Amino acid sequence: MANTKPPSPKILLIGLDGATWKILKPWIKSGQLPWFKKISQHAEWYQGTLQSTTPPLTGPAWTSFQTGVNPGKHGVFDFIKYSPSGTNEPVSSTDIPYPPIWKILSQAGKRSIIVNMPMTYPPQKGGKHIVVSSLMTPPGRKYTNNSAVYKKLQAIHYQVDLEHVTFGSPEESVNNRHQIYHEAQTVAKKRYQAVKTLLNEPWDLFFVLFKATDIVQHLYFNQTNTLKLYQQIETYITSIISIASRQSGNELAVFMCSDHGFHRGETHAFSIFRWLETQGYGYSPQPSLVFRSLQSGYRVAKYLIPAVAKQPAIQQTKKTRLDKQNLAHVRNQRQKSQAWPTPYGLHINNQTITDELLKKLRSLKFNNKKLFKKVSLREDVYHGPNTHQAPHIVFTPNPWVKIIANESQTTMWKKLTTNFAGTHTADFNGILMCKLPTPHPPITKSVHQITDIAPTILDIFKIRIPPHIDGSSILNKQRQKNSYTAIISQDLEILEAL
Amino acid sequence: MSTQLQEKITASQQVIKKTLKKYPNSSAVAWTGGKDSTVLLHMIRSVHQKSLPIMFIDTKLHFSETIAFVKKMESDWNLNLIIASDESGYKKYQKTRRKKDRKELARMMKVNAIDQSINKYKWQALFVGIRWDEHPARAAEKYVSLRSDHVRIHPILHFTEQDIWAYIRQFKLPYNPLYDQGYRSLGEKEFTKPVPDKTQPERAGREKDKEKIMERLRSLGYF
Numbered sequence: 001m002a003n004t005k006p007p008s009p010k011i012l013l014i015g016l017d018g019a020t021w022k023i024l025k026p027w028i029k030s031g032q033l034p035w036f037k038k039i040s041q042h043a044e045w046y047q048g049t050l051q052s053t054t055p056p057l058t059g060p061a062w063t064s065f066q067t068g069v070n071p072g073k074h075g076v077f078d079f080i081k082y083s084p085s086g087t088n089e090p091v092s093s094t095d096i097p098y099p100p101i102w103k104i105l106s107q108a109g110k111r112s113i114i115v116n117m118p119m120t121y122p123p124q125k126g127g128k129h130i131v132v133s134s135l136m137t138p139p140g141r142k143y144t145n146n147s148a149v150y151k152k153l154q155a156i157h158y159q160v161d162l163e164h165v166t167f168g169s170p171e172e173s174v175n176n177r178h179q180i181y182h183e184a185q186t187v188a189k190k191r192y193q194a195v196k197t198l199l200n201e202p203w204d205l206f207f208v209l210f211k212a213t214d215i216v217q218h219l220y221f222n223q224t225n226t227l228k229l230y231q232q233i234e235t236y237i238t239s240i241i242s243i244a245s246r247q248s249g250n251e252l253a254v255f256m257c258s259d260h261g262f263h264r265g266e267t268h269a270f271s272i273f274r275w276l277e278t279q280g281y282g283y284s285p286q287p288s289l290v291f292r293s294l295q296s297g298y299r300v301a302k303y304l305i306p307a308v309a310k311q312p313a314i315q316q317t318k319k320t321r322l323d324k325q326n327l328a329h330v331r332n333q334r335q336k337s338q339a340w341p342t343p344y345g346l347h348i349n350n351q352t353i354t355d356e357l358l359k360k361l362r363s364l365k366f367n368n369k370k371l372f373k374k375v376s377l378r379e380d381v382y383h384g385p386n387t388h389q390a391p392h393i394v395f396t397p398n399p400w401v402k403i404i405a406n407e408s409q410t411t412m413w414k415k416l417t418t419n420f421a422g423t424h425t426a427d428f429n430g431i432l433m434c435k436l437p438t439p440h441p442p443i444t445k446s447v448h449q450i451t452d453i454a455p456t457i458l459d460i461f462k463i464r465i466p467p468h469i470d471g472s473s474i475l476n477k478q479r480q481k482n483s484y485t486a487i488i489s490q491d492l493e494i495l496e497a498l
Numbered sequence: 499m500s501t502q503l504q505e506k507i508t509a510s511q512q513v514i515k516k517t518l519k520k521y522p523n524s525s526a527v528a529w530t531g532g533k534d535s536t537v538l539l540h541m542i543r544s545v546h547q548k549s550l551p552i553m554f555i556d557t558k559l560h561f562s563e564t565i566a567f568v569k570k571m572e573s574d575w576n577l578n579l580i581i582a583s584d585e586s587g588y589k590k591y592q593k594t595r596r597k598k599d600r601k602e603l604a605r606m607m608k609v610n611a612i613d614q615s616i617n618k619y620k621w622q623a624l625f626v627g628i629r630w631d632e633h634p635a636r637a638a639e640k641y642v643s644l645r646s647d648h649v650r651i652h653p654i655l656h657f658t659e660q661d662i663w664a665y666i667r668q669f670k671l672p673y674n675p676l677y678d679q680g681y682r683s684l685g686e687k688e689f690t691k692p693v694p695d696k697t698q699p700e701r702a703g704r705e706k707d708k709e710k711i712m713e714r715l716r717s718l719g720y721f
Contacts, residue, residue, distance in 0.1 A: 379660060385631045467640060468630065484656035488509055491641035492516050498649065 008204065009437050010248040011255070011457055014237055015065075015116075015209035017058060018424055019258035019431045021049070023222045024230070033230055035238050039433070048446045050432040050453075054381050054394060055344040056260035056424055058135075058214065059091060061450055062118040065259065066100040068454030068469035072382025074098050075389050076119060079136065082342050084349075086331030090136055093120050097386070098468065101454045102129040102205065108463045110204040115195060116160070117207060130201065132194065135161045135211065152197055159190045167215055170265075170419045177219040184212040185232060192236040199243050205457065206244065210236075214424075217262050221422030253460055255434045257453060261427030265419040266402035270371060271409040272341040279360070281353065283336040284407060285329075333407075341405040343425075345378070345391025357393060366401070366413065373398050373426055399426040434474075436460070441475050448474050499668050503661055510538075511545050513641055513653040517623050518546055524622040525651075526551040526580075528612070531560075531568045532684045533673055535627035537665050538654050539575075542625060549578045551619065555611045556583045559591075559604055559686035567674045574672070580619070582611040604686050616648050625651045631658050632683070 028036045039045040053060040053071055055078070063076040071077050074096050080088045081095070096119065102112035106127030114120065116134045123131035123145040132144045132153065137160045144150045165179045166172055173180060188210055195208050210233050213226075220226045237256070245252050276282030334340045338350040339357060346361075348354055354377070364371040378390040397403050402416065402425070432448055437460075451471030458465050459473035467487045518525055527542055529535045529552050542550065554568055572579045587607035594600050616624070628636055643650040657665075659682070666673055676684060684690060 379658075383631065383658060385633055387631075484506075485509055488513060488641055492513065494644075495516060495520060495642045495649070495651075498520070498644075 007249070007251045009251040009253055009460055010203065010244065011205045011253045011460060012241065012244045013205070013207040013255045013257065013453075013457075014240065015062075015207065016213045016233070016256060016258050016431070017209060017211045018214035018217050018260060018262050019256075020217075020261040020427065020429065021431055022427075022429075023217065023226065023262060024431065026222075027227055027230065032227060033234055035234050039435075044438070045433060045435050046443050048432045048443070048448060050257050050430040051447060051449050052260040052428040052430055053450060054396065054428075056426075056428045057344075058118050058259055061259035061430075062209070063096060064450045065257070065453055066102075066117055066119075067096065067098040068101065068451050068465075068471045069098050070382055070384060070451060070470050071390065072378075072387035073384030073468070073470070075386030077390050078342065078344065081389070082347070084331070084334045084340075084347070086327045086329075086334060091119055092136070093122055093124055093133075101457055102131070103127055104454075104458065104463070104466065105129075105205055105461065108461065110461060110463075111202050112205040112207070113198050113201060113203045114205075114207045115198065116191060116209040116211060118209070118211075130198065132158075132198075133160065134209065137161070139163065149198065149201070153194055156193050156197060157190065158194050159187050161211070162187060162215070167218075170416075173219065173420070174418055180219060181216060181225055181229075184215045185229060188212040188229070188233060188236070192240070195236075195240055196243065199240070199247070204461070208240070213258075214262075217422045218420045219422075221262070221264055223421070251437050253434065253436045255432070255453065255456075257432050257450075258430035259450065260424045261429040262422050262424045263399040263427045265416075265421050265423050266397075266425075267400050267416055267419075268366065269402045269404050269409060269414040269416055270366070270397075271404040271412050271414075272346075273405055273407055274409065274412040275364075276337065276339055276341060276346075278412065281338040281357070282340065283333055283338075285332060285336075339392075341403075342391055343403050343405045344396075345394040348392040351392075354392060361393065361395060369398065369400070371397060371401055397426055399423075436475075443474050445474070500664070503664055503668070506656055506661060507541065507665070509656065510541055510653040513651060514542055514545055514625070517625070517651045517653075521623040524620060525625065526553055526615075526619065526621045526623070527625045528553050528555075528627070529568075530554070530627075530684070531564045531571070531674055532627075533662050533666060533677060534629060534632075534654065534657070536571075536671060536673060537657070537662050538625060538627035539577075540665075540669060540671055541653065543575070549576070551580050551621070552577045553580050553582050553612075553615055553624075555608050556581050557604055557607050557611075557686060558583070558588055561676055561684070561690075563676050564674055564684060567672075571672065580615065582615045583607070584610040584614070621648055623649050623651050625653065627654055628652050629657050629659075629662075630655050 024033070024036065027033045028040055031037050040047060053064045057078060059079040060071045060076045063074045064070060067074050076091050076096060078091075080090055082088055102114055105112050106129055110128065112129040114129060115132045117131070118134045119136065120131050121133035121137040121143070123133045123143065125145045130144065130146045130149050132149070137143045142150055143160050144153065162180065162183050165176050165183050167180050191208065191210060199206065212229055213233065216226050216229045241254055244254070273282065273284075277284050334347070335349070338353055339346045339348045346357060348357065358375060358377070361372060361375045372395045374396045376394050378387055378392055378394050381394050382390055402419070430450070449471050451469070452474050453471070455465045455469050455471045456473045456475060459475050465473065527535075527539055527550055529539050531554065539552065568579075571577060584607040587603060587610055591600055591603040591607065594603055615621070628639060630636055630639065639652055639655060641652050641655055643652065665671070674684060681690065
């Protein structure tokens with residue numbers, strides 16, 4: 001007797017960090033990305049928009065992607081955690097309290113391979129998943145939870161991220177952009193080689209993120225170098241899909257997504273730090289005498305006895321002492337201010353000024369142009385047990401203005417002469433393309449949330465979507481949100497049936 | 499009252515009504531004297547005229563303010579209060595010196611008290627005032643949670659801490675005076691501290707290792 005059990009689908013997720021229709025569509029239309037053009041004309045490929053988190057940044061966005069929950073639940077609002085005690089610490093995978101999709105799949109017996117998902121360092125063990133961590137992996141550290149895989153990737157000289165050049169401040173990066181570009185291409189190639197190696201392992205869900213698109217768009221926005229990189233990645237994508245299709249037949253679902261959009265680099269920098277100071281909300285003491293003495297002492301020592309000053313032990317002592325002083329200085333600022341800033345919002349110590357700050361920020365203008373697209377209370381943007389970690393006031397700047405949240409800029413306004421060609425602080429619109437195993441319900445909406453991907457994966461695998469997930473499957477016919485009312489309906493059905 | 503809060507209340511009332519329709523004579527409410535379960539209690543009373551059994555677990559480890567509040571509410575609201583306790587657990591607790599062990603015993607006293615009450619009174623449905631946003635360990639909770647011998651009903655899962663206070667203000671509910679002293683989440687006196695800094699999580703005043711075992715607690719039956 002023939003086996004009538006339907007074959008289990010496989011899901012291939014390809015991330016293109018920062019990919020935006022704004023840049024891609026003209027190249028697709030003109031045929032410069034021929035495979036993208038071909039699939040854009042094919043009815044079985046869906047195209048839409050994937051809306052990012054607030055703020056639209058790699059850290060919170062990919063964390064929402066992998067958990068299906070908003071930042072108020074997963075608690076990642078940036079790459080780093082800002083604290084009133086003056087520390088700015090990197091977020092690690094152990095800070096994220098909600099399970100990523102591969103853990104939920106693992107419990108259902110599904111195997112996942114996750115390559116280069118942000119915020120996964122240290123890669124967590126304990127399940128049917130292989131995780132190869134992403135940026136934020138300290139250099140030289142083991143980047144995967146599987147020793148056999150680590151050996152295989154080491155053998156092909158896998159590289160997690162840029163290692164030989166620094167992609168840092170705009171000034172630094174713009175000056176080194178050719179070197180950064182070439183290394184980003186190399187890293188993308190190594191990523192592709194790693195994917196080809198790992199596709200030989202058993203999997204139900206395979207994820208890979210190409211991060212180079214974000215880096216190169218920062219440097220070149222929509223210039224030729226960006227096109228060349230997309231053409232390079234286009235060949236990798238077609239090859240990856242081809243291998244995955246051979247393994248899965250018609251039961252392969254393919255998604256291509258990005259975490260946020262992109263826009264041209266800002267023309268002006270606004271120091272919200274200085275603004276708070278002039279408005280009387282900020283506290284900006286002179287660095288302490290000890291701090292200044294240390295700084296000038298080291299400068300004098302460097303001039304008088306350069307050979308000694310360059311000794312690693314001396315350098316380390318200097319760094320430790322200065323770090324300690326700097327921490328005390330920032331702590332002093334943050335704790336004695338009525339409000340202190342991050343690039344995406346304000347932490348408020350004196351709650352009575354919240355309304356007046358909201359009002360002032362909403363009306364802030366420069367040359368008759370509003371600074372902020374949106375200014376909100378955190379409770380209006382996020383919900384969940386980690387909402388308290390967000391700045392009390394959350395803002396999204398307009399695309400022409402860069403927000404400076406520390407004391408590095410001495411004036412309130414600065415016209416930017418050197419800046420990234422592109423950035424994404426004000427563009428929430430990422431891309432979503434997918435091809436699903438047939439038959440499947442029609443996808444009726446054109447705009448989806450980044451939290452919708454995790455529940456969609458569960459939906460395709462026919463696994464119950466846990467109630468803590470905020471997003472809803474893009475295949476849900478009724479377009480019913482996975483809200484509490486929907487969960488109540490499901491649970492009351494269970495009660496009725498008892 | 500905001501429309502959003504009104505919608506949340508309506509949804510909770512729907513859960514309560516359906517449960518009471520299914521189990522009209524075998525439902526009870528777990529009440530701790532804290533803000534969440536007081537809101538739940540008020541909500542149940544607003545849709546159900548009959549007096550349901552109200553279970554309060556007396557571990558003998560509560561703040562005196564909590565006990566005084568419970569007594570006052572019993573009288574003011576004419577509650578059908580059932581005091582549950584685990585006497586043998588308390589004796590063991592008294593003999594135990596290590597804080598970690600005492601904490602474990604305090605937890606078990608609550609689990610045992612619930613189990614004993616469920617057995618004694620044959621309740622089929624127990625209303626409990628937990629919320630999703632209290633702690634990630636509660637994020638996967640359902641409105642209807644099946645147990646071996648009864649069903650737990652969680653009508654206010656979707657309420658935030660702010661919703662709870664908005665409800666208390668809206669209906670002018672009495673509340674435990676400890677909240678005005680900086681406590682945000684109330685447990686046993688020995689293991690609970692005030693959280694004056696509003697930027698800290700709601701349950702930060704309870705000791706951190708307690709949070710680590712939250713999930714285990716839930717599976718064992720402590721709400």
